[in-house]
Amino acid sequence: MKILMIGATGKFAGLVLPQLKKQAHHVTALVQDGNKGQQAITHGADEFVTGDLYDPVTLKKAAEGIDGIFHIIPAFNREVEAGLNMVIAAQEAGVSKFVSPASITLPCPYPTMRKSGQRKRHFTTLAWITPFYSLPCICRCCSKAGRPPKIAAKL
Amino acid sequence: MYMQMLQQSWQAAKDSGEIVMPYSKDSKMAYVDYREVAEAAALAMTDKRLSYGTFELASPGMFSRVDLAELMSKKLGKMIVAKDMPVDEWAKQVKIPPGELREGLITMNKEYDQYGFSGGNSLILDTILGRPSRTVQQFIDELQ
Numbered sequence: 001m002k003i004l005m006i007g008a009t010g011k012f013a014g015l016v017l018p019q020l021k022k023q024a025h026h027v028t029a030l031v032q033d034g035n036k037g038q039q040a041i042t043h044g045a046d047e048f049v050t051g052d053l054y055d056p057v058t059l060k061k062a063a064e065g066i067d068g069i070f071h072i073i074p075a076f077n078r079e080v081e082a083g084l085n086m087v088i089a090a091q092e093a094g095v096s097k098f099v100s101p102a103s104i105t106l107p108c109p110y111p112t113m114r115k116s117g118q119r120k121r122h123f124t125t126l127a128w129i130t131p132f133y134s135l136p137c138i139c140r141c142c143s144k145a146g147r148p149p150k151i152a153a154k155l
Numbered sequence: 156m157y158m159q160m161l162q163q164s165w166q167a168a169k170d171s172g173e174i175v176m177p178y179s180k181d182s183k184m185a186y187v188d189y190r191e192v193a194e195a196a197a198l199a200m201t202d203k204r205l206s207y208g209t210f211e212l213a214s215p216g217m218f219s220r221v222d223l224a225e226l227m228s229k230k231l232g233k234m235i236v237a238k239d240m241p242v243d244e245w246a247k248q249v250k251i252p253p254g255e256l257r258e259g260l261i262t263m264n265k266e267y268d269q270y271g272f273s274g275g276n277s278l279i280l281d282t283i284l285g286r287p288s289r290t291v292q293q294f295i296d297e298l299q
Contacts, residue, residue: 001200012157012189019197068200076259100201101192102214 001067001097002026006053008040013072017044020070030062037155053082059089066090068097156272157264158188158214158294161223165298168235174220177245178267179257180237182219183217185274195283213274214288225296242268 001009002022005015008029020027021044037048040045051058053074054068063069063086070087073079083100164174164199197251199205218226218236228235242264249299280288 003200012159012192015189016193016196019193020200023201023202025196027199070196070200076256078255097200097206099196101196 001051002028003068003070004028004030004047004049004062004066004095005070007070007072008043008045010072011132013070014043016070024067026064028066029140045112054078056085056089057129059085060092063089063093063117066093066095068099069095071098071100072101098115156184156186156274157192158186158289158291161186161291161294164223165227165295166226166258172234173236173238174224174227175238175240176220177240177242177264179269180224182267182269182271183219184267184272185213186294187212187214187216187274187293189281191284191288196279196285198283202245210279211275212280212283213277214257214280214290215277216291217271217273218291223291223295226292229299230295230298252255252263265290 003025004019005013005027006019008017008027009031011155013073017027017029017040027045029045030051031037031040031048031089032050032052035051040048049062051062053059069086071083073082087098157187164176168174191214195205195210195212199208224235224237242261245264246257246261248255277288
């Protein structure tokens with residue numbers, strides 16, 4: 001498969017790259033600049049493409065001709081925006097697989113309100129592998145309340 | 156929590172005999188070896204068993220910092236002590252500029268302090284990998 005990978009030079013996500021190569025996938029690393037791209041090549045990526053998770057135009061171009069995407073979202077940095085930009089680009093490009101391990105980076109879709117009126121962030125449990133749009137919340141409060149899966153943000 | 160984060164605690168244990176984090180030493184945390192998350196993610200590209208699924212990937216058990224100190228003490232052959240650092244004190248020391256990242260980390264550590272970090276159990280990861288997932292004890296035993 002032709003895989004577009006986010007985080008190929010990262011401390012944790014970088015561990016995914018050898019696993020993808022072990023299964024003989026062709027891996028294109030999405031990176032912010034050429035220097036990172038060269039690092040990705042050194043780590044085992046077949047090629048790189050420059051893009052920005054907050055720039056949908058670059059993601060649309062990067063997703064062309066891709067079969068599967070490994071996506072990881074920068075923690076505490078406009079997470080929903082970065083996630084949805086990639087999901088939309090993948091959908092428009094007809095990508096068949098979207099794999100996204102997440103730990104603390106996806107906010108609960110059922111935020112509660114504090115007395116101050118501020119939204120309280122809930123954290124979910126360990127890694128998820130999600131298909132398109134299916135972001136069920138499995139955090140403690142939702143499990144306890146028996147809340148059903150819910151789309152984290154409306155497209 | 157990723158087991159790879161224990162490498163920093165391991166180094167601190169060897170250097171100072173203490174492991175310190177900005178949440179309660181009694182908070183129980185679930186762990187997973189990110190190499191196994193990586194393996195599961197790569198499998199998910201082609202393994203149809205994993206299509207349209209959402210999975211908790213965790214190793215067996217939950218561990219407090221006191222538990223980790225005990226495991227590290229056995230491995231190192233010397234007493235390792237788990238200590239607390241108040242989140243507010245940590246926030247004063249850490250060099251992260253004001254913004255979403257800083258506020259997020261403070262909120263996260265307060266959550267850990269109060270509730271720990273539950274991650275289910277290892278049934279799903281064991282099933283996906285087709286073998287028992289790596290335990291915290293095994294990970295610590297491999298540290299040098």
